Amino acid sequence: MADAPPDPKPLSPLDKDQRQGLKAIREFLRKRTSYDVLPLSFRLIVLDTDLLIKKSLNILIQNSIVSAPLWDSHISRFAGILTATDYINVIQYHCQFPDEMSKLDQFRLASLPDIEKAIGATPIETVSVHPSKPLYEALRRMLKTRARRIPLVDLDEETGRETVISVITQYRILKFIAVNNEHNTILxxxxxxxxxxxxxxxxxxxxxxxxxxxxxxxxxxxxxxxxxxxxxxxxxxxxxxxxxxxxxxxxxxxxxxxxxxxxxxxxxxxxxxxxxxxxxxxxxxxxxxxxxxxxxxxxxxxxxxxxxxxxxxxxxxxxxxxxxxxxxxxx
Known part of the structure; x- marks a missing residue:
């Protein structure tokens, strides 16, 4: 008769607290939605994909922001998010194709996928989440795609029209956890x-x-x-x-x-x-x-x-x- 497997080693008080804290935070994230993370008052700047890349840069600087959701007005759909990575791709394009410099100033945000392809960059998956979905789900999606921010996009079931509500970042989510879970993070x-x-x-x-x-x-x-x-x-x-x-x-x-x-x-x-x-x-x-x-x-x-x-x-x-x-x- 085979020996019974040994009993698992009992958890130390430190391990018990750690596990309890993590479990409570995960439960909190399953109960709260992405809407809950948003401040009472905020502004949202959405850029049309027809906008020149050069102008988009000035808009970000003037408004002290480092990213913005993109909107394709031709099909009235969310089209991704503009981040510093896109400008790094533009810089790489400039370095790899210096003779194209005159064209670069005329490139529009809609050209970003073509720039990615030209320099051989791996396309960033365009992800979004419905704002009423559990925050836990938004986080899992962010970690899966290695996204540092994720747009909240609502969908009108009758018209099929999308509306960009806001963008939540890893920092904002962690801040939300820290502020509302001090009794759990202390464990x-x-x-x-x-x-x-x-x-x-x-x-x-x-x-x-x-x-x-x-x-x-x-x-x-x-x-x-x-x-x-x-x-x-x-x-x-x-x-x-x-x-x-x-x-x-x-x-x-x-x-x-x-x-x-x-x-x-x-x-x-x-x-x-x-x-x-x-x-x-x-x-x-x-x-x-x-x-x-x-x-x-x-x-x-x-x-x-x-x-x-x-x-x-x-x-x-x-x-x-x-x-x-x-x-x-x-x-």
Missing amino acids: LKKTVRDLQLGTYTDLAVARMGTTVLEVINLMVSRNISCVPIVDSENRVLNAFEAVDIIPCIKGGAYDELNGSVGEALCKRPEDNPGIFTCSEDDRLDSIFDTIRKSRVHRLVVVDDENKLKGVISLSDILKYVLLHGEEDDAA
């Missing part, structure tokens, strides 16, 4: 090291004197949206993000991409929150506390001497909160 006392949260190997880095174009090439080759800026001792000075590219090419000034990262960072808006750091010994509840109080888009992990150790993205945090141990919970 998440495991450290960054315990959770192996973030990326710690083969990190892309740059110096203040590195050109913007070199950093863009680094982002494209590594498929990342942020590059830590370090000194000769690997101490963290700042971080260059994909959205920092937008003011660099204002008015189609592609030649300025040969300028340094240090110069580009000076073009950030005054309300830019800068970078947030943490250590591997920081607990997840303290990270949620930081998100609750500040506009965090990622955390740079440093040691006691401020030397770079790793990077934690909002995707890393959301993936852990949503998916960690899910198989165990289902058992």
Whole structure:
């Protein structure tokens, strides 16, 4: 007769709290909708795909935004979302086809898929979610497609007409969790090291004197949206993000991409929150506390001497909160 399998090892109090906190947050996300994340008052700027790419850039800068939903007025349909990645693709097109520069100024937002194809970029899946669907569903869709933001699109069942309601970002969702679940996030006392949260190997880095174009090439080759800026001792000075590219090419000034990262960072808006750091010994509840109080888009992990150790993205945090141990919970 075969021996019975050994009893599973009992959970420690720390593990029990962690599991309880995650379970409660997931339950909260299943009960709340994407509508709930929206502020009481907000503005939405939607760009028509007939708009010139050059003009779209100026609109983003003038309105202090870094993305916008796209609308195809010819068929009255949602057509995707304009982000910094699209401008990176335009820059790559400029570099690969310098003789086409005169045409570039005449390209419209509708041309973005053609630009992707010309440079061999992987098309970004166009996803949206109905605002009344559970927030949990929107998050799962974001993680599956690696989207950092997702438009909320309503559909009139009688006419079949779509309406773009708003856009929710990973940051806004995490903020929503942090603000409304302090009694649950306080249970998440495991450290960054315990959770192996973030990326710690083969990190892309740059110096203040590195050109913007070199950093863009680094982002494209590594498929990342942020590059830590370090000194000769690997101490963290700042971080260059994909959205920092937008003011660099204002008015189609592609030649300025040969300028340094240090110069580009000076073009950030005054309300830019800068970078947030943490250590591997920081607990997840303290990270949620930081998100609750500040506009965090990622955390740079440093040691006691401020030397770079790793990077934690909002995707890393959301993936852990949503998916960690899910198989165990289902058992």
